[in-house]
Amino acid sequence: MKAVDEGEYRQFAGARMEQLRRTAFLLCRDWHQADDLVAITLGKLYRNWGRARRADNVEAYVRGILMNAFLDETRRPWRREEPAEQLPEAAGPQDIDTVDTRADLLALLDKLGPGRRAVVVLRFYCDLSVQDTAAILNISEGAVKSQAARGLHTLRLLADPDPATDRRESR
Amino acid sequence: MSYIDRFDEAIGNAPAAGFTLDHVIAQQQFAARRRRRVVAGGLAAVAVLVISVAAVGVARFGTGPWSPAIPGATAVSGWRELPGSPLSPRVQALGLWTGEEALIIGGSDTPCPPNADCADDPDPLTSAAAVNPDTGRWRSIADLPVALRWAQGAVVGGVAYVQGHTTDGGFALLAYVIDADRWEQLPQPGGEADLQLVAAGDLLVAVRGSDENTPGPDYVYDRPQRRWRQLPADPLGAGFDRAMAWTGRELVLFDHELVPDPGARKPAVTRAAVFDPATGEWRRLPDSQQLSTGPWLAAGGRLVNPSLGGADGGQVGNWGRTYPNGGILDPATGTWSALPDPPGGFEAGGSAYGATSAVYAGQPGPVLNTAAGVWQNVAPLPLGDANEHTVVAAGNRMLIFGGVRWGGTDPELLADVWLWTPDT
Numbered sequence: 037m038k039a040v041d042e043g044e045y046r047q048f049a050g051a052r053m054e055q056l057r058r059t060a061f062l063l064c065r066d067w068h069q070a071d072d073l074v075a076i077t078l079g080k081l082y083r084n085w086g087r088a089r090r091a092d093n094v095e096a097y098v099r100g101i102l103m104n105a106f107l108d109e110t111r112r113p114w115r116r117e118e119p120a121e122q123l124p125e126a127a128g129p130q131d132i133d134t135v136d137t138r139a140d141l142l143a144l145l146d147k148l149g150p151g152r153r154a155v156v157v158l159r160f161y162c163d164l165s166v167q168d169t170a171a172i173l174n175i176s177e178g179a180v181k182s183q184a185a186r187g188l189h190t191l192r193l194l195a196d197p198d199p200a201t202d203r204r205e206s207r
Numbered sequence: 208m209s210y211i212d213r214f215d216e217a218i219g220n221a222p223a224a225g226f227t228l229d230h231v232i233a234q235q236q237f238a239a240r241r242r243r244r245v246v247a248g249g250l251a252a253v254a255v256l257v258i259s260v261a262a263v264g265v266a267r268f269g270t271g272p273w274s275p276a277i278p279g280a281t282a283v284s285g286w287r288e289l290p291g292s293p294l295s296p297r298v299q300a301l302g303l304w305t306g307e308e309a310l311i312i313g314g315s316d317t318p319c320p321p322n323a324d325c326a327d328d329p330d331p332l333t334s335a336a337a338v339n340p341d342t343g344r345w346r347s348i349a350d351l352p353v354a355l356r357w358a359q360g361a362v363v364g365g366v367a368y369v370q371g372h373t374t375d376g377g378f379a380l381l382a383y384v385i386d387a388d389r390w391e392q393l394p395q396p397g398g399e400a401d402l403q404l405v406a407a408g409d410l411l412v413a414v415r416g417s418d419e420n421t422p423g424p425d426y427v428y429d430r431p432q433r434r435w436r437q438l439p440a441d442p443l444g445a446g447f448d449r450a451m452a453w454t455g456r457e458l459v460l461f462d463h464e465l466v467p468d469p470g471a472r473k474p475a476v477t478r479a480a481v482f483d484p485a486t487g488e489w490r491r492l493p494d495s496q497q498l499s500t501g502p503w504l505a506a507g508g509r510l511v512n513p514s515l516g517g518a519d520g521g522q523v524g525n526w527g528r529t530y531p532n533g534g535i536l537d538p539a540t541g542t543w544s545a546l547p548d549p550p551g552g553f554e555a556g557g558s559a560y561g562a563t564s565a566v567y568a569g570q571p572g573p574v575l576n577t578a579a580g581v582w583q584n585v586a587p588l589p590l591g592d593a594n595e596h597t598v599v600a601a602g603n604r605m606l607i608f609g610g611v612r613w614g615g616t617d618p619e620l621l622a623d624v625w626l627w628t629p630d631t
Binding site: 042045046049050053054057058061062067068071074075078079082083141142149150151152157160161163174175176177178179182183186 | 210211213214215216217218221222224225226228230231232234235295316330331332333352353354373374375376
């Protein structure tokens with residue numbers, strides 16, 4: 037990589053590293069693994085910087101690398117997760133103002149399968165459109181809508197002081 | 208509070224990163240230098256590798272590494288676990304046998320309870336893997352490019368053809384080129400969905416299940432031209448429960464005649480006709496005295512349908528005797544015969560195996576050894592009371608994968624893989 041390109045890469049990657057770490061943490065809920073995922077992502081971005089910088093949407097390009105890294109990791113048998121569609125009864129609706137919100141939301145995310153979790157994080161944390169989410173995950177827009185709706189249903193188990201907020205934001 | 212804020216609150220304060228950008232760049236630069244050395248010094252080794260691959264016969268370009276081989280994997284009769292699957296627990300995965308490996312493709316992690324009508328269709332998964340039951344080795348393969356529900360398929364000439372319903376309400380037909388670990392999208396035969404794919408030697412055939420709603424032709428795929436051609440019209444006419452089987456040289460079509468109220472006055476017996484791809488001509492066979500149109504196992508020049516049980520038409524409109532579900536056809540002579548001494552007490556199911564192939568119902572119970580003409584018993588599945596598991600006839604063995612066990616309304620998704628080997 038030329039020095040000028042490396043300078044661009046450093047500027048771009050450095051500015052986004054923390055946000056990528058937070059996104060990765062939502063996906064895997066482990067800071068060590070999140071760092072692994074982001075390091076893999078930035079490594080791949082470095083190798084492909086020439087192509088990435090010419091992409092229409094470099095942000096989406098990087099998020100795509102991160103999501104693929106995450107989904108690849110979940111397929112490895114030693115890191116295989118066991119997603120469960122149904123939440124245990126004890127997990128029921130929580131009061132967001134009175135309980136440990138952080139633990140509850142992460143616990144709810146933990147109940148989603150890796151693919152659905154990726155959809156939820158892209159749609160509701162990265163605030164991407166259905167179209168962009170579908171493009172990043174290489175799935176149909178219908179699949180994104182379905183996965184997002186099911187993921188949102190789970191997340192709605194968090195009691196919301198203003199349910200209208202959810203509807204407005206869920207697009 | 209917006210979702211973004213809630214997620215940010217849940218994430219909390221991030222600890223210091225365990226790496227720096229300098230580390231990432233240094234690692235990439237080191238790897239690039241190493242790759243250049245390997246390329247420069249490895250050209251001679253490529254020739255050796257090519258020769259080695261040619262000697263093995265089939266190259267493997269899977270995306271994932273092989274899992275370790277299991278000592279004694281080619282072992283004894285009965286059930287044996289094949290651990291190390293890279294796939295997550297799931298139901299309804301498609302299982303296909305390549306002649307060397309079992310491909311486990313897609314599936315869903317949203318099971319529906321037995322006997323329930325679930326409001327939502329299953330969410331399909333796209334990951335896939337292959338296992339060699341002789342070595343017990345697994346490898347990940349390329350993900351499906353399109354998530355499919357209720358997938359069905361066949362393997363022909365090193366290509367796995369897979370079709371299913373897409374999540375946007377459409378239908379897709381895909382081809383997985385095994386040695387290249389690559390998926391392709393194909394046109395649907397006649398633009399139609401839901402025809403059954405059947406492997407017929409080096410031909411891929413798409414068979415219409417019924418002429419009731421959408422009568423029309425069957426098709427054969429011309430892979431070099433990437434297009435479907437219509438098979439000549441069969442001599443059976445309109446039918447339902449249509450199915451095809453490959454004898455090793457010819458294609459046999461089975462069906463029930465499409466008449467008003469089939470089975471009301473007389474049994475809807477299985478009809479058959481044979482298509483010779485070499486001549487492009489059909490010949491009609493005599494009708495059978497059996498009820499089931501499949502599945503069929505080609506063994507010893509005959510086609511064996513191991514379906515157990517039978518029917519007599521009931522009290523009203525009784526047919527005078529019980530007609531068996533299964534039976535045996537000699538396609539060369541058009542002679543039908545009964546299964547050898549089928550075990551009683553079974554109203555459905557039934558499996559059969561030959562020297563190199565099998566058809567399995569995926570249940571414990573009788574399985575016919577077609578070479579000896581005797582039945583043996585498949586012991587209860589190690590998965591216990593699971594359903595929606597994948598069943599693959601891996602040569603003449605039975606491989607089962609995944610499924611779900613229900614404890615009340617709570618599903619327990621499975622990723623276990625077991626192989627049943629018949630008595631030798």
